[in-house]
Amino acid sequence: MVISPVHYIAVPLLAAFLIPLLSKFIHKELARIVPGIVFLYSIFISITLMLQIGDKGIISEVIAGWQAPWGINLVFSPFSGFLASLMSIIGFLIWLYSYNFKKIDKEQSQKYHILQMMMVTGAIGIVLTGDIFNLFVFMEITAITAYSLTSFYRERDGAEAGFKYLLIGSFASVLILLAIMILYTQLGTLNMAEIAQKSHLIPTSLKTTIIVLFLVGFGIEAEMFPLNGWAPDAYSQSPGPIGAAFAGIVVKAGVYALVRVIFTLFDIHGAYDFLIYGGLITMIIAETSALAQTNLKRMLAYSSIGQMGFVLMAFGIGTHQAIVGALFLMFNHAIIKSLLFMSGSYLTYNSLTKQISALSGLGKKLPLVSILFGIGAFAIVGLPPFSGFWSKLYVLSAAADKNMLLLIMTILAVSIVEIIYYFRVVSTLYYGKQNPEIEIQKPSINAMVSMIALGITILVVGVYPDVITNLLENAATALTDKATYIQSVLTQNLPIN
Amino acid sequence: MEDLAIKILGAVLTTIMAFTVGMFYGGFVRKLTARVQNRRGPVVYQNFIDLLKLQSKTTNIAHGFMHHMAPIWMIIASLTTLMFLPILNGNLWFPNISFHGDLIFLLYMMVFGSLGMALGAGQTGNPNSAIGVTRGLSQMVGFEIPFVMSLIALMIQYKTTSIQDIMIAQNESGIWNMFSNPFAFLAALFAMFGMFRYSPFDIVGAPAELASGPVSEFGGKYLGTMMTANSIFSFFKLTLYVNLFMAGAGNINDVGIVATLIAIVILLIKTFALYMVPVFYGWVSPRYRTEQAIRYFWAWPSALGLIGIVWALI
Amino acid sequence: MYNLELQNNLITTSVYGSAIALILIGLYAVLVKKNLIKIVIGLSIIDAGIHLLFVAIGYIKGFTAPIFSPGSENLANKMVDPVPQALVLTAIVIGFATTAVALSLVIRLYKHHNTARIDQIKSLKW
Amino acid sequence: MRKVFVIILLILVGYFLTNTFSLITFGENRIGNTSEEKNVAAYYLNNTKEKTSVANVVTAIVVNYRGFDTLGEVTVLFLATTGLGSILFRRKEDEDQIERISKPSSSLVQTGSRILFPLIALLGIYVFIHGHLTPGGGFQGGAIIATGFLLMLISYKNFKAGHTMLIWVESLAGITFVTIGLWGLLTSGSFLENTLPGGELNNLISGGIIPIIYIAVGFKVAAELTGVLDILLNIKPKK
């Protein structure tokens, strides 16, 4: 069988349907193992395809044998491929981290793994699909799994967070649906490439309405202020690895959708400014809110929102370098925030309460986890030689190319706030008084492996960013090169065989 | 080689002269003070007698290394400052090491002795000494400010930091600085009150209160050496003032012995006149507390100094 | 003629109007009603409105259903737009799934907080 | 205050919606002439008959042209069930305390339901088997079957939907769907490609894989919906 993008979707689906049977009738452990195999396979696909597009450019795969405008197609461009690969890798690491998760409750553990796998699959689907309605469907897959996973813990206020998420998420789906509806009446097509080709035919007043609906709808998923009320709750109440998955995968999909709408579907310059200002406000509000948090995960959540604001803003700058920077930011945020959530949830798990103050002195008891958290914290605030620095530099110098001095200063002012609260945690961790009553539960080996892998990635990319910049350059080119996208989707008639 | 010999000879002569003059001035002040206070007072050469007595004492108490070093520091300070001060303008015999006399160097070198004494006093472990030292240092911060201001005024006026140049300029124009820039002079004069630590600024070593303050643990050879150093230092200070504000000993380029002697006499007259100012002021003023003293120096002496700078700038 | 136009307008108004009215009613429920169940119902009503709108935009006046049932095999250019119908089918199912999850969350919330008022469930804030 | 604000907002939303949809004339032919095939709908209407031999164009779209959507949709349902299961998860030891909230029905209702249930199920099966020919299809059929189960569930307090059975149906149906898709990928190089011969229009056995998928979807939907209902109805009583 030839490797093609559809494997990203089909294999996990097959696995998801198989898992209940396998675990019931063959071996219970399979429910936990199979998702890992699936993720490994996804990574394998990613590598294969990324190598392939090295020569070919863009892979556009049709589904059910219908050419692009008529059927649904998957587009594996350097851009979407980059994100899909990132998601697969993060997904795998999250699976590895949570392999022992809820070991006792077999049934819960099975559900958890199915949901987690499908969440990643949904996000990959969003990224890969070339059809706007299909994107909506994948977004719903992600959303439904996200709601369930948010409220996974009964002991916490998960249900509350989940309900808020669902409430806002439903609005998102309604708005996106409305937008798709209006778009369809105007163009009679759902294929994104064709929409992009024809978007100038839409009457302006409708066009702006569609854009507003899309922006607000996807803005909810991308955690844009003031649409992000759900986010801190969802991050803080979901299980640790799911927080990582939200930050590393789900939001990325939302941002992808937003960016795709703005960059590819329509050609409206106002939208760039919208991204800049929306991102900036999001960043300011989120980072300042994070400052006063006492709950570690909630703090991480606000930080995550702030970072997404930064990403949106970077996309809003719109130059090639800014997009490279934005993608770099997305990459960094994915790995760093995953690491922070992973290590952070081990720390909070061992701290009786989730409060930051309760972490004091854990650095000595959980040395490796704390160091990893520290690396994450240093990296996310953009200290060299960790990877976060480079993305910040790229974005800032892109902003500087456009002479946006105020923007740069605002970003950096906000970064100072970020530094304050992250360093507060780190210093509590290492230099606070120890609580002798705490009995430490050491992280399992698999969790350690996945965290260390992330930590090493942060360091390697930080010291030698060239390992990733080439990919990013290609991805950025693919995103901005609308003509190639349209051409390769609409004219490639033959399925890859 | 001859130069060197002259220089060494000059240095020795300067030292002897400074020592003698300083000791006598001290004696005069004691005598005069006593007279004013309706006492008989010691003889003018009483200081020499005191010095002889101190140096002839056999038993001395040393509290340690710094205690031992304090008089040495003081004498270093006195002699070094003296050596780098042009005593007689352009005279072959008293140029000492510095031809020009650098104000900033002297300013810093003057502190050297105080610090040495303070350290020595500190090591004795006598609380009175330490209290005296803190008062002395604090007071020093007080009077240095107007002093520096007036110095700066002079530097601006003559575009030089060299004492000799200032002296020459005064002699050329024929107007002493105390007239050409009275504000600076007044500021310096007030600073001088603090520098000599006569009443009202004698809280540092307030004899009745602090058992003579910093020097309370010094006796015998130590006190004697310190006295010597102080005398030399007084002469240095007076000469500095005279050089700066009263054109030194006049413009004498003659190497002859007579001319030199005349110059020395002129210098002595001027210094003695100047010396009397703080002494007089001291007779009529009660003692200030340290913070009062500091405030005093920072108030209108400093204001005068500022005016002096502005004056010089105009 | 006049009547026909009026009729057209009336139909337009009633179809779009009822759909929009549904959306607004649903929104009102979601934004104002405090009871969680009512909010979920509101969400469903919004969904219903959207679905109605969706089907409505695919309608072409005087055309038939897009089924080549015996006897109408050649009516291909006289059929209404099938795509919205297909899409709305998907949308409905998704709406159902969301509602189911929402209801289950309401059950959990009710058990946890012993209330179904959304303004009292505020343990996560700031 | 809040209410007034919301009402103002809603008036504005209503205004914008009306404004927008006043530009989209109701009943207008936006497909254009089908022969030109300028847009997707026209293409579907024009080509479905020949290329897929399915009478119901909507079915063709749902299962074939946009089959991927349907797969996703089925997944959404599956995930909703799974999610529901995890949200309302009960430990084994709590199982005994679970009660159906419904009150016991009268015997009239119970008997009626027992008679009606097979009929409803039959109708449902009919609807999804004929999904490619008549209006209706997997979703509709599945929903009808689930209604039957709902009837049973609310009339019999101790009616068990049969978890194992549900899992089997659910999984097998899902697997069938994906496997057919993968088969298409394997044989023709395109996921979900209609590899079977189309057959004759308006025959029960026509349209290649479309009815098979729709049947699978029907079973799956039925199982999922029943599962959802079962979970939602079973609630641990509060103490």
Add this chain to the structure above:
Amino acid sequence: MNSFFLILLILLAGAAISFALGKISSIISGTVAFLSIASASVLFFTQLKNNTYIEFPLGEIQLQWGIDSFGYIFALIVLGLGSLASLYSISYMQNKERTGIFYFNFVLVITSMVGIIFSQDFISFFIFWEIMTWSSYLLIIFNKKDVKEIGVKYMIFSAIGAYSMLTAIVMIKGNYNTFLISDAIQAGAFNFTNNEYIPILLLIGFAVKAATMPLHVWAPKAYSNSPMSFTVIFSGAMSKMGVLGMALVLVRIFTFNANNEAILPNFSPIILQQTLAWLGAITAVIATLYALMQDDAKKLLAYSSIAQLGYITVGLAIGTKLSVMAALFLAIVHGIFKGALFMVAGAVERQAGTTDMTKVSGLIRKMPFTFFTALIAIIALAGIPPLGGFVGKWMLYESLITESNSYFLVILVFFSSTSAFLYCYRFLFGLFLGQEEEATKDVKEAPITMIIPMLILSVLLMVTGAYPGILFDPIAKGMETIGFNNVTWDMSVLGNIWGNSVNMIYVWLTIVIVFIAAFIFLTLKGLKGTRYVSTKDISTSGEIPLEHENLTFQINFFQPFRRAAAPMYKRSMDKIWNEIGSGLESLFNFTRKIYTGNGQTYAIFVIAFLVLMLLLKDTLFLN
């Protein structure tokens, strides 16, 4: 392999190995750190030739490393002081916890400073700068004291600095499309009249590390709370990185404007120059005032460092040849004497357990060598002839008076440096003089590995006092590199022949001759009669205290001064910043109230935002 990489690699390897060995033995770990720094220094001074450069790309940015004469000045400080401090810390850190982390960060700080010196482009400069910041942060909070206040404050101010620097860097990139420092200078990036904000932002960045006035509040506690062996580096060398940057920028601004004076009737550079100089002077005054009120020797030294950096800032800001030379000279000498003083404080802390001057006194007999170092360093610090400190101060005053006509500035600087005598004395007296405490009865002299670096530094101070030319040589070369032409040492001759070493020799000669004469006289005279008694034997004041009594005067030491200068203590920058901070914090606390916790409110936000966007859609999206 390239020496640049080799040096950094040696240092990094040293950091890693000493981190790994920290668990096993602190001595071995420290020795590794020392060896790596020492060997890197040897490599640096033997293998690297001035004006060699290498270029290589990283992250699609062309980087350039190299060493020029200007960097060489600072390399002297960093590597010299670094080697001595690491030697010193072997004993200092002995028997302490977490030495691995300490040495790791210690060597990392040195590495990053060497990196800064190497950097000829802004990106590697910034990278090393930030590494320096965070590794020093980890050392500042190493002692676990007041972690939140100190560490966070340090990070905030460092971040303010670093980010304004980063802004400037990217703006340079945006405007001139280069990251190379030399190209930026060529293109006129520091040209004040073209774009005022770039140099100002850069200066803010450097001013933070140089602890210049409104940005200095992090420094006192950061300096005093980190382990002393690190503070040696921190105050001695790290703050000089700020000086390095400031020199680089300021010299460009002023030389540019000096060369183009005729064309540019623009006063803004002069305003900047004056502002900065005054800031420096005010820094010096305020820090001095605070220094003399401290009871903790470490804090005293910390404030004193800030004051000294104030002088350096003044010198740089004035920007004439002599003043820059003075500033650079002071920078080096400050590194030496402040390093020595912090070493002294560390030795006292290690041996006596505390540096609180109200608790320790009379250590002179127990720790003579330490006292000697302290004495020499304090003399240099106070600027009293004939040590190195004086040379720098003298040049500074001369330049202020003769070259820039900043007379009022001189008064301020002079006030600060006169008041400095107070704390200088306080330091010596508080720790070493006075009566011995019971608690410090069994204190021993510090171990030899701590004594040696201290003595080396004191000898250096004397040498720089006698032959300042050995420092003028590299400084003059360095200044020529950054844009001054014809920097001759003779340039310091301004109507009087100072600065040239011959005259310092005369001073030395006089002092030494007088010293020897007086010493011999005093020592030999009545040698037998002199009784050496303990500090308790203070019979002359009338009363002999008992053994357990301690009459040493230590509390409220400079109270009279404080009373006199009371108005100056009223306002402190610290308070102002704290108020700003708490104001912002409450503001942020208010903004987060947006997240009310009510899901419905969030939903209303969404709809309201939607409506807003729909209302604004035409203005926003109509192109």
